[in-house]
Amino acid sequence: MNPREVKVLDKNSAFYGVPEEQLMENAGKGLAETIEKKYDCKECIIFCGTGNNGGDGFVAARYLSQKCKVKILLLGDIKSPLSLKNFRKVKRLGVSVYRFNEKIAKKCLNESDIIIDAMLGVGISGKLREPYSTAVRMINNAGKPIISVDIPTGFGGKIAVKPSLTVTFHDKKDGMNKQNSGEIIVKDIGIPKEAETFIGPGEMIYYPLPKEDSHKGENGVVVTIGGGPYIGAPSLSAMAALAAGADLSFLLTPENIWKVVASFSPNIITRPLEGEFLSEKHLPSIKKFIEKADAVIIGPGIGDRKESQKACWKVVQESIFLNKKVVVDADAILSLKGKDCKGRVIITPHAGEFNELTGITLPKDIEERKTIVMQEAKKLHAVILLKGNIDIITDGSAVKLNKIHNQAMTVGGTGDVLAGICGAMLSKGISPYNAARISAFLNGMAGNYAFEKKGYGMVASDLLQEIPEVLKNFLPNK
Template sequence: MRSISSEEMNALDANCEYFGLLPLQLMENAGSALAREVRDRKPGEQIAIVAGRGNNGGDAFVAARHLADFKVTIYLLGRSRDIATEEAKRNWEILEHLGFDLREVRDSSDLHLQECDLILDAIFGTGVRGTIKGLEAAAIDAINASGKTVISVDVPSGLGTNIAVRSDLVVTFHKSKPGLSDRARILDIGIPPQAEFFVGPGDLRLVGRRGSQSHKGDSGRILVIGGGPYTGAPALSAMAALRAGADVVTVATPKSASSTIAGFSPNLIVQELSDDHLCLDDLDVLKAQIARHDVVVMGMGLGSNSETHEALAKIIPLCPKTVIDADALLPDLPLQGIVTPHLGEFKRISGLSLSKESYHERLAPLMGYAREKSLVVLLKGKIGPVSNLITDGETVRANTNGNAGMTVGGTGDVLA
């Protein structure tokens, strides 16, 4: 099973909340599963929980409640008023109200680990980076020097930094985490497969953000190759690229469309091509433009001129990163990168008709085609709750936010 990074797990948590599965529920599931695992290890009578102030500690607070028939001491590194999340704070307060043995630790000498039979390490989760020092580093040293059986929550605290807990067992949740061995116990906490199939707002967290020291072009230079018979299609794609956050968008378009497209926005750069359609004479100009851009989007409004077809066959292999749509989606072209067909275009390039299939039935043939051709395929078209499917042949995702207004002409060009 592929491991999941801290960033991906945070995105998944956000998506779960979007679909109604709240962080408090997931913390309860994680803590109760952790407690069951501790019980299975027959830990003896006394358990010490060494907890940080984040959700890792929160999971352990829940576990403490489920282990109430043991003698449990919870050592919180720092002050309870500094607990970072609402979910962890709520579970700490439950323990306070119920009279659990809670101790706020200001110095590692406050840790009395020799009195326990088992230590639950819940200081840090997967997101910690850099150098650990101070109280947390001293606590990790104390755990390692204790000689006690240690179970780490999610990952050994400090994994991948200058100091880490040496665990006898790691209990992790949902999926393995980077750096864990095959011996880690992976526990189900009630995240259904659908939460990873349908995209949500958490996925936006995985998209690169503008840095405060960014310069023009750092957030992407996009070249759109389109137009000729149609002017609106490439213009809509270019405007969508600007709205999505690209710094620089250039439209390379035949001269019959160039002045119209230039009028859409002063933010667009328009490269006029030589004729009223894309042709082989444009190759030298386009080679230079491709070299100056990060991504090339092509196909929108190009038409079906045979000379355009010949030019596309030469242009596509020149593009390190490309999105191919509309009139460039032809079966005898050397398709690469990302293709964005609707059902009719997908049948044209693959020979597969999926119009009568449910979205479940579309998954296998769609993934098979993407895998065989080494493409990323975004299949447009709403069916049931699914608006679009996207796959690289190994993973498939779907979104659900389509609406009836998206039947208007040009929507596909914007999506590309």
């Protein structure tokens, strides 16, 4: 398990009914129980950091203090509200707490039977700063058993704690082995199965917040190519890309409808393509816009003409060649049959389109469906976001499900909105798999918000109004 997925799990656990406070309680208790079983400890010292890893240490201190003398060394001001809450609990028990300095640390290390490293956990990277680097050196040189919490502090760096034992939570973290982590014991801390299987707000940790000094275009430029027989679909996609946070949204559509499409919103930049439908003759014009864009959406509203199908694959090929990422939706999906998408494409079929693409009629059983979709994603070297009662999102190796939506979202156009959100996520440099996960969450939550207000009379354009509200509620303000 990689460190960022641990954070995803924490947030999704709360969403599916087990709050982070309970996870921290379970982690600290599990740590204390393991130490009590493995060591005859009369006195221990716990080095606690300022985040949630330190919080696990505070919880463990409460339980260990019932059996042995516990001292806590703080490495700085506590930043996590949850850790602070547990720090106050342990303080009320009369456990000795000191600010880290070398003199106190040396004394505590000499007096202790074991050392507990609860300084830095998953998600911390780069060179260790003071006072952590000094603390790590002192811990490693103390000649006492060392127990690290979740991962050793400094894990993967030149300066890192070298523990006798690491008590890690839920699953082994990527890169852990006996050499860098000592004996590894995995403790179940009560993360619900749903949090691991289904997407939730945790996926939003992959959404990159704009920098304060960023300029127009630096947070995503999307070009949507679609329309001809249908007018609304490409417009919904292009507008959804903006609602999901892209800076610029271009829309290329046949000239017979482009003025109507342009009238839908002053926010999208609409350009005409000669004629009434997409064809290969448009490729030189389209290429100029692909070069400007970070991500391409192809397919909404293009229709099923053979000329358009050929053009769709050419657009995908050119986009991949130009190192762009692509969302392939609606009638463009069939153009990918038997093709290699080079790991740069999100495909967004429903079951019928999946059948046209692969020749496979999907069974109703979700586990069987999941296996088949994973196999086909691997063959296509693409991410498939299969839309259904339960969505399946897979890159052929990893897979997640989504059940965040409602019955009213069968209304036409919600899939076009989803494609637009996918394009926005890709334009921000997010990997196709993570972009699809975020997009399914944003689209589903926006649909649920719209349903609360409009009920069964909601339409796809209602989602456009709700996407910013979802971002506001599930992204940090800073």
